[in-house]
Amino acid sequence: MTTVVKRKPLNLWERLYLPAVWGGLKVTLRHFFRRKVTLQYPEEKWVVPEGYRGAPYLVRDQDGNTKCVSCQLCEFVCPPKAIRIVPPGPDGPPADRPNAEKMPLEFEIDMLRCIFCGFCQEVCPEEAIFLMKDYSLTGTSRQEMIYNKEKLLALGGVHAGIQKWKHKLEEARAQEDFPPPT
Amino acid sequence: MSAGSLSSNPAVTSAGSVAAPPETLRVRVNGKEVVVPRTMPDWQGRPAPTTMLQACEIAGVTVPHYCYHPKLPVAGNCRMCLVEYGTPALGPDRQPILNPDGTPRIVRSPRPAIACATPVSPGMEIYTDTPGVRAMRAGVLEFLLINHPLDCPICDQAGECKLQEYALDYGESRSRFVEAKVHKPKAVLLGPRIVFDAERCILCTRCIRFTRDIVGDDALGILNRGSYNTIATAPGRAFDNNYTLNTVDICPVGALTSRDFRFQMRVWFLKETKSICPSCGTGCNILIGSRQGRIYRYTPRPNDAVNSHWMCDYGRLNYKWIHRPDRLQKVLIQGQPSTWERAMLEMVQRLRQATPGTVAIVASARLSNEELWLLARLKQHFRALSDAVPREGEGDHLLLHPDRNPNSQGARLTGICYTEMGSVLPRILDQVQKGTVRTLLVFGEDMTRHGFEPDLLQKLDTLIVSDVLPNATTALAHYLLPGSAPAEKSGSFTNVQGRVQRFHAAIAPPGDARPEWEMLAELVEKVTGQRLPSHLPGLFDAMAAAVPAYRGLTWAGLGDLGVSVPV
Numbered sequence: 001m002t003t004v005v006k007r008k009p010l011n012l013w014e015r016l017y018l019p020a021v022w023g024g025l026k027v028t029l030r031h032f033f034r035r036k037v038t039l040q041y042p043e044e045k046w047v048v049p050e051g052y053r054g055a056p057y058l059v060r061d062q063d064g065n066t067k068c069v070s071c072q073l074c075e076f077v078c079p080p081k082a083i084r085i086v087p088p089g090p091d092g093p094p095a096d097r098p099n100a101e102k103m104p105l106e107f108e109i110d111m112l113r114c115i116f117c118g119f120c121q122e123v124c125p126e127e128a129i130f131l132m133k134d135y136s137l138t139g140t141s142r143q144e145m146i147y148n149k150e151k152l153l154a155l156g157g158v159h160a161g162i163q164k165w166k167h168k169l170e171e172a173r174a175q176e177d178f179p180p181p182t
Numbered sequence: 183m184s185a186g187s188l189s190s191n192p193a194v195t196s197a198g199s200v201a202a203p204p205e206t207l208r209v210r211v212n213g214k215e216v217v218v219p220r221t222m223p224d225w226q227g228r229p230a231p232t233t234m235l236q237a238c239e240i241a242g243v244t245v246p247h248y249c250y251h252p253k254l255p256v257a258g259n260c261r262m263c264l265v266e267y268g269t270p271a272l273g274p275d276r277q278p279i280l281n282p283d284g285t286p287r288i289v290r291s292p293r294p295a296i297a298c299a300t301p302v303s304p305g306m307e308i309y310t311d312t313p314g315v316r317a318m319r320a321g322v323l324e325f326l327l328i329n330h331p332l333d334c335p336i337c338d339q340a341g342e343c344k345l346q347e348y349a350l351d352y353g354e355s356r357s358r359f360v361e362a363k364v365h366k367p368k369a370v371l372l373g374p375r376i377v378f379d380a381e382r383c384i385l386c387t388r389c390i391r392f393t394r395d396i397v398g399d400d401a402l403g404i405l406n407r408g409s410y411n412t413i414a415t416a417p418g419r420a421f422d423n424n425y426t427l428n429t430v431d432i433c434p435v436g437a438l439t440s441r442d443f444r445f446q447m448r449v450w451f452l453k454e455t456k457s458i459c460p461s462c463g464t465g466c467n468i469l470i471g472s473r474q475g476r477i478y479r480y481t482p483r484p485n486d487a488v489n490s491h492w493m494c495d496y497g498r499l500n501y502k503w504i505h506r507p508d509r510l511q512k513v514l515i516q517g518q519p520s521t522w523e524r525a526m527l528e529m530v531q532r533l534r535q536a537t538p539g540t541v542a543i544v545a546s547a548r549l550s551n552e553e554l555w556l557l558a559r560l561k562q563h564f565r566a567l568s569d570a571v572p573r574e575g576e577g578d579h580l581l582l583h584p585d586r587n588p589n590s591q592g593a594r595l596t597g598i599c600y601t602e603m604g605s606v607l608p609r610i611l612d613q614v615q616k617g618t619v620r621t622l623l624v625f626g627e628d629m630t631r632h633g634f635e636p637d638l639l640q641k642l643d644t645l646i647v648s649d650v651l652p653n654a655t656t657a658l659a660h661y662l663l664p665g666s667a668p669a670e671k672s673g674s675f676t677n678v679q680g681r682v683q684r685f686h687a688a689i690a691p692p693g694d695a696r697p698e699w700e701m702l703a704e705l706v707e708k709v710t711g712q713r714l715p716s717h718l719p720g721l722f723d724a725m726a727a728a729v730p731a732y733r734g735l736t737w738a739g740l741g742d743l744g745v746s747v748p749v
Contacts (some may be wrong), residue, residue: 005375053468067334070445071334071336071448072448072451075336075451076448076451077451087446087447087448088441088445089444089445089446090441090443090444090445090446092445099368100336100338101333101335101368101369101445102186102445125334125335126335132340167330168365171362171363171365172365174362175362175364175365178365178366178367178410179356179405179406179410179412
């Protein structure tokens with residue numbers, strides 16, 4: 001059923017038309033003399049605030065080692081299934097840190113699927129993936145928007161962390177032979 | 183062995199010899215009364231007094247445990263199953279003392295007991311959720327985690343690790359341990375298929391007991407003392423028998439991992455499909471772990487009637503051929519790529535023109551019951567000669583059967599071959615040589631390896647071949663039909679003892695390949711003109727109605743564990 005809402009008839013002031021135009025112009029003029037809020041975007045860049053969730057990239061530790069150990073928790077937690085990891089398998093190349101035993105053979109993030117939610121960073125037990133400040137990712141093909149391990153590591157840079165694997169190794173080396181001589 | 187079995191034997195004999203004892207007894211688990219049998223099968227299936235752990239299981243109460251395994255002798259060393267309990271107080275007349283309200287007075291034991299090795303007694307009360315039990319579990323976990331490396335991100339067991347699960351369920355959320363952990367050898371190859379990480383080991387000795395008591399290969403033991411305890415093989419000996427990978431399954435933590443599965447895929451991604459191992463006639467029940475159309479591992483699925491909880495390494499690792507890049511994926515007519523529709527049309531035309539007696543069928547005993555039955559229908563229609571090809575290997579004392587065909591009994595029961603498999607093959611060869619047989623259907627076998635020379639096969643009017651991998655026969659086929667691996671289709675096998683067991687498709691066949699039962703049902707229907715169900719459960723039921731040996735069986739009735747038929 002349709003209801004016809006009767007339009008309220010305009011009174012004389014409203015029918016004069018010009019006062020409304022003037023009212024609008026007043027708003028325009030007020031903003032004309034205020035501080036500008038727009039950016040000349042491609043030339044002028046926005047200052048990204050702290051805590052902003054941009055594109056996720058992989059990081060290296062301060063010794064240049066790949067921190068990711070290919071545990072695939074991020075792949076599991078990723079809501080849009082943007083992450084794909086190829087684990088090294090039994091005969092894969094050795095990890096950068098020998099006692100970390102493994103690192104991904106391939107690590108891909110489909111930036112077209114990524115929703116920048118930050119679950120991967122939150123779930124990562126190795127502090128190996130972080131949401132950086134990049135928000136404007138462009139490419140000329142879908143394939144180009146799938147970032148591989150090499151690209152993600154190059155974009156991610158270095159994240160100085162606690163280096164638990166290094167400490168484990170040092171702790172193990174500091175102990176006597178196994179089993180200790182009696 | 184344990185106090186459990188020592189104290190149990192007199193109980194059994196006295197109970198057995200004195201008078202007809204009650205078969206069941208009543209106990210209370212956390213206040214809930216349950217009736218439990220007086221004896222239950224032990225790891226070897228012999229009756230042993232029911233333990234508190236089994237009583238709790240019957241009551242539906244979980245008792246966490248590491249070293250206890252229903253199919254291994256009880257060791258009682260992990261202390262994770264500690265529970266508190268009480269027994270009815272007895273007066274001088276050996277009668278229960280009653281409370282004022284008429285209930286028996288329960289005397290709580292001053293000490294906890296391990297539920298896995300303590301037999302229940304009538305009227306016993308078991309408490310699994312008291313503050314004391316919770317504190318003991320947390321304490322045991324704290325001790326187990328003292329030297330545990332906590333390297334879950336690189337541990338293959340993560341996701342199916344009892345230490346993870348129990349630490350979450352019963353443990354403390356943070357560690358109080360500030361000293362340096364004892365570091366032990368990591369990633370040691372114990373044998374060709376087993377990688378051992380001593381730091382993760384909680385010394386439950388399941389692997390030692392398995393290989394000593396189940397396999398009879400006393401290969402593993404514990405070395406060193408105290409915190410330096412570690413599992414090891416005897417000096418100069420590798421842990422290498424046909425059952426080593428079962429230790430990976432029973433290891434509650436990531437100490438023993440499979441070298442084959444190592445770092446391949448995290449277990450939480452794996453879709454587990456109930457299936458049957460197709461590598462020999464035993465027909466071990468398995469779970470196929472697959473993800474996104476790729477198979478990563480086989481693990482045994484408990485079935486006391488067939489394989490208990492185990493499977494052999496040979497069968498477990500025999501899956502890689504499924505992903506071989508040279509799998510047959512295209513329908514070929516005279517070697518030229520074609521379509522199923524066209525091939526089916528031409529085959530039906532040719533087969534309709536074939537006169538009875540000019541057709542022979544060679545079926546593989548690796549096909550399912552339903553597929554063999556469909557071929558047997560064709561055999562009947564053409565009064566054709568048919569046979570399967572025996573495939574023999576070396577068997578062993580536990581599970582591996584010398585008959586390497588998973589479905590030899592199926593081939594016999596459906597009438598594809600006689601009891602002596604392969605006895606008709608010489609006659610088929612003879613008739614092909616004489617030119618009496620003009621049409622040969624080969625499903626899953628390479629005829630050139632059984633005396634059929636390539637020249638001979640080329641002389642046939644029609645050679646219809648279905649297979650999974652290319653061979654000399656598929657190269658000569660007039661009609662080449664790409665088939666499916668057992669992991670890619672559903673069906674049933676009949677094992678050497680006559681147990682009919684179902685398997686389900688875990689992944690899709692590659693390319694244009696189809697399950698053989700699909701193409702056969704279509705072919706048989708079009709050739710014979712008789713309607714057939716177009717789905718597997720229906721086909722099975724139709725087969726069960728037609729084959730005397732399977733009479734009364736239904737697809738649904740097979741269940742997950744199968745049904746035995748007389749063979």
